[in-house]
Amino acid sequence: MVKGFSSRGTLFDGETKKRLSEDADVVVNHDYYLVTKKTVSQLLGDYNFISLECISESKVSIGNTWYVYKVQALKYDESPARFFLVFHARLTEHPIKMYPLWPEHVERPYVILQKENKINIFMKGDYVHFKTSPKTIFLQQSLKNNSANLISITTKADIYQILSAGRVCALEYMYFGVSDFDNIKALAKGVNVTDINGNVLTGGIYNNLPKKSVLNISLDVDGFVEITDLDGFVLDKYFPKDNKVIIKDIKFNTEIKVYLGIDCLWHTKFIRSVNNYDIRNDLKIVSSLRSYKDYVSLPHNVNIMSNKLKSHPSLHDWLIKEIKLGRISGKALKILSLIIMRESNNG
Numbered sequence: 001m002v003k004g005f006s007s008r009g010t011l012f013d014g015e016t017k018k019r020l021s022e023d024a025d026v027v028v029n030h031d032y033y034l035v036t037k038k039t040v041s042q043l044l045g046d047y048n049f050i051s052l053e054c055i056s057e058s059k060v061s062i063g064n065t066w067y068v069y070k071v072q073a074l075k076y077d078e079s080p081a082r083f084f085l086v087f088h089a090r091l092t093e094h095p096i097k098m099y100p101l102w103p104e105h106v107e108r109p110y111v112i113l114q115k116e117n118k119i120n121i122f123m124k125g126d127y128v129h130f131k132t133s134p135k136t137i138f139l140q141q142s143l144k145n146n147s148a149n150l151i152s153i154t155t156k157a158d159i160y161q162i163l164s165a166g167r168v169c170a171l172e173y174m175y176f177g178v179s180d181f182d183n184i185k186a187l188a189k190g191v192n193v194t195d196i197n198g199n200v201l202t203g204g205i206y207n208n209l210p211k212k213s214v215l216n217i218s219l220d221v222d223g224f225v226e227i228t229d230l231d232g233f234v235l236d237k238y239f240p241k242d243n244k245v246i247i248k249d250i251k252f253n254t255e256i257k258v259y260l261g262i263d264c265l266w267h268t269k270f271i272r273s274v275n276n277y278d279i280r281n282d283l284k285i286v287s288s289l290r291s292y293k294d295y296v297s298l299p300h301n302v303n304i305m306s307n308k309l310k311s312h313p314s315l316h317d318w319l320i321k322e323i324k325l326g327r328i329s330g331k332a333l334k335i336l337s338l339i340i341m342r343e344s345n346n347g
Helices: 040-044 078-085 181-188 282-290 302-308 313-325 330-345
Strands: 010-013 024-026 032-036 050-061 064-073 089-091 097-102 106-108 111-114 118-124 129-133 138-142 148-154 161-166 170-178 191-194 204-206 215-219 224-229 234-238 244-247 254-260 263-270
Touching: 040 050, 050 078, 064 078, 078 089, 097 161, 097 170, 129 138, 129 148, 191 263, 215 254, 224 244, 282 313, 282 330, 302 313, 302 330, 313 330
Parallel strands: 024 089, 111 170, 204 263
Antiparallel strands: 010 032, 032 064, 050 064, 097 118, 106 111, 118 148, 129 161, 138 148, 161 170, 191 215, 215 244, 224 234, 224 254, 254 263
C-alpha cells in the first residue's frame, strides 16, 4: 500500500524529488519540498531559523487548498528540529550514509558487485541500526562518538545480500553480490542500440541527440530499459515486446540504461555541451559558481573531481574551499561535472 499525502504535511527531497521516509534525516542548508494544506502563518508559528517559500497553490474546492513550499533549515538548532519533527523528519548533523570501502568493486545504483564475497563498509549516522537480509553475521566497529562505524560482511557466493541502515525504517540500502565480471561483459554483447539510420551507439556520453531523437534497442535476453534524469530520477521504463523497443523523443540531460535483472548491460548519457561557459576563463566561471546558493551534501567522488580540475587553478581552489566548508551548490556541482566530462571526451 502506498501512502497518500497527509494534510498535515508530506516532505520531499529537493534534489532527488523523492518522498522522505518516516524518521528520515534532514540537514541544514538543503532544500526540501513540503506539500500541505497549511498556510505559512500556520506552519511557521513560533519557529525560528526556517526558510519557507510558497511555490505552488492548488485550490481543489472551497476550503480545500493545497500548498507546495520550498523549505530549508537555516541553522542546526532546536527550533527547526521541532519544525521538521512535526513531519516525522529528524534534523541532524550526521545523516545516515553507507560507503563501500574495499576491496575493489563495481558500484551501480543501489548495487555493489565484486569478485570476492567479503566487503567493508563505512557507515555514519546518529542512532543508526545496520541490518542484513538474509540475516548474516557481520563485524561492527564504532569509530567516533558512535556516529561512525566500520562494518565487515561476508556473504554467500550465490545470493544477493540486502544491506540497510536506518532507525524506524531503512533510510539507506544496497544490494551486495559476488559477480563474474566477464559474464556481465558477455551479456552486454547481447544488446544492440542504433539510431534510425542503423548507426550503432556503443554507449558512454554523447553531446548530440540521435537523429530525430529516436533509438532502436534490441536484446538477446529478457530485460528492460530505464530512462532517468542526471540525478537518477526515473522518467520512464520500457519492457520490450519480442525483445525490441523504440525510444522516442529523447532529450538532453537524460540517461538511458538497459538492464537484465539488476545488472546494467548498456548505458548512455545525452548531455548538452557547456557552451555557455568558456573553460579558458576560470575566473568568470568561478564568479558564476559563487552566485549559486542551492547547497547540497558533498558527493563521495568530490576529491576525484578536484584532482581533475588541477589544470584550472581558480576552479580547483574554489572547489577546495567548498570541500572544507562541507557543502557545495547543486548547480555548481553539475557545471563542474559537465566541464570535466567535456574535457575527458575531448581527450
